[in-house]
Amino acid sequence: MFQSIKYPSDEKKAYELLNKQFKHLIEGEDDLIANLSNASALLNFFLKDINWVGFYLNKNEQLVLGPFQGLPACIRIPLKQGVCGYAARTKKTVIVDDVHCFPGHIACDSQTNSEIVIPMLDQNQNLIGVLDIDSPKLSRFSATDRLYLEEFVTILMSQLKM
Known part of the structure; x- marks a missing residue:
């Protein structure tokens, strides 16, 4: 279904198509x-220059590994550690241009150099988890990535009954 899709070269139009596809993919589910699995697969197909994309779920004040695409990853992340923990605590998207300069960064994959983490919040602003995307490139993630990936997470959260 998605392997034959050619995304537009314009980054914003490509993201708009991605988010439209994702909305239709999970509509009614x-x-x-299931939705996290399809979300990570779709993002892995769509995003260039990444080496890991997936979800960590908030369980007992820890982030626990959920569906992902990439090499094996850290299974549990305390909310007090790493980029994921920081995004979870602050409930704000975090872009790190060079993870090696981020205090307390957790190196699950030594090839990772930059990262974006988007919190997943329910309607009451309770933390459900985070979307974590890593790249071997420094400064891989832009304000455009942030905007459209936050929209992607909003679409995801709108489908879940929590």
Whole structure:
């Protein structure tokens, strides 16, 4: 279904198509694992220059590994550690241009140089988890990535019954 799709060269139009596809893909499905699995697969196909994309879910004040695409990853991340923990605590998207300069960065993959983490919040602003995307390139993620990936997470959260 998605392998034959050619995304526009214009980054904003490509993201708009991605988010439209994602909305149709998960429409009517409220299963968390199914939607996270398809979300990580779709993002892995769409995004260039990344080496990991996936989800960590908030369980007992820790982030626990959920569906992902990439090499094996850290299974549990305390909310007090790493980029994911920081985004989870602050409930704000975090872009790190050079993870090696981020205090407390957790190096699950030594090839990762930059990262974006988007919190997943329910309607009451409770933390459900985070979307984590890593890249081997320094400064890989832009304000455009942030805007459209936040929209992607909003689409995801609108389908889930929590």
